[in-house]
Amino acid sequence: MTNSGENSDQLVTVGRVTTVYGVRGWVKVHSYTEPMDNILQFPKWWLRGPKGWEALEIDAGKRHGKGLIVHVKGMDDRDLAAQLCQRDIAVARDLMPELGQGEYYWHQLEGLRVISRFNGGEHDFGVVARMMETGANDVLVVRGGDDKRERLIPYLPDQFIADIDLEAGVITVDWDPAF
Incomplete structure (x- = not known):
């Protein structure tokens, strides 16, 4: 070494x-x-x-x-x-292999800002602190934002994950701020 x-x-x-x-x-x-x-x-x-x-x-x-x-x-x-x-x-x-369109490595998502556009409103949830595997699906662990809470948001594109813009550093989600 x-x-x-x-x-x-x-x-x-x-x-x-x-x-x-x-x-x-x-x-x-x-x-x-x-x-x-x-x-x-x-x-x-x-x-x-x-x-x-x-x-x-x-x-x-x-x-x-x-x-x-x-x-x-x-x-x-x-x-x-x-x-x-x-x-x-x-x-x-x-050295990491290239991914297909719409595929991301966890390290690419960590640190991105998460914005919810639930029911037409816009809420800043903070940033992706880390990702975790649950067996059923991966989960975004999001911390900070307007209310300083931690949220666990299922990583389910086209269901809760509306858009990922790596250049802007933003993930747009459809997630109720009450959760």
């Missing part, structure tokens, strides 16, 4: 190292990608450390049970691998 001046704006968090696996330097990984093993398509990872992001090269990885295990190049010791645990994994933003 080498420490790098990689700018965090150029990185996208795609998972987390959770714990060691075995005695030969393998670690368990919780992937945020869908499907989960898509994270393995990136041979160069960045791991968040106390001094910033550190480069990490993966030389093997596979599904194991309900998760993933990976091996870091040149790391064959359990104690060394333990130093990687409970740290975020990121990849270079420009």
